[in-house]
Amino acid sequence: MTKVQTALMGAGILLLSQASQAASTSTTMAVTAAVTTSCIVVATPVVFGNYDPTLATDTAASGAITVTCTTGTAYKVGLDAGVASGATVTTRKMANGASLLSYGLYQDAGHSNNWGNTPGTDTVNKTATVTPDVISVYGLLPKQQNVSAGAYTDTVNVTVNY
Numbered sequence: 001m002t003k004v005q006t007a008l009m010g011a012g013i014l015l016l017s018q019a020s021q022a023a024s025t026s027t028t029m030a031v032t033a034a035v036t037t038s039c040i041v042v043a044t045p046v047v048f049g050n051y052d053p054t055l056a057t058d059t060a061a062s063g064a065i066t067v068t069c070t071t072g073t074a075y076k077v078g079l080d081a082g083v084a085s086g087a088t089v090t091t092r093k094m095a096n097g098a099s100l101l102s103y104g105l106y107q108d109a110g111h112s113n114n115w116g117n118t119p120g121t122d123t124v125n126k127t128a129t130v131t132p133d134v135i136s137v138y139g140l141l142p143k144q145q146n147v148s149a150g151a152y153t154d155t156v157n158v159t160v161n162y
Helices: 003-019
Strands: 039-044 059-069 074-079 092-096 099-106 124-127 133-141 158-161
Touching (some): 039 158, 124 133
Antiparallel strands (some): 059 133, 074 124, 092 099, 099 133
């Protein structure tokens, strides 16, 4: 083997050994997210159906409010008085022109806990879990109201404070 061949072979071995000793470096990368507190609310109507003012019994009906909030969020659900003239959260009214039909909305099927819009007093208080909360609304139309025949309606605002 000549000196040139020996030198070339040595250089090749040196190049191979440098290639097999590749360098590396590393670092960390932060991954972040900020989860916000939020809620959405959907309501199904309270439909009393046909009301006979001559009957000696109240008419009951129910609806539902579905609240979905960020897990762990404390919230309060309130119902306002509605849009009919003279209505309050304790005596709501449906209207048919100038005729008014009184009704109530309650937190319980026994119609003993009025549902209003004052947090801490007459609202429903809950803390969100993983699944949406479906909250029943219990309506009661008092018996023997002296009203004209026709279709009566009201619109009640549902408010979720969180």
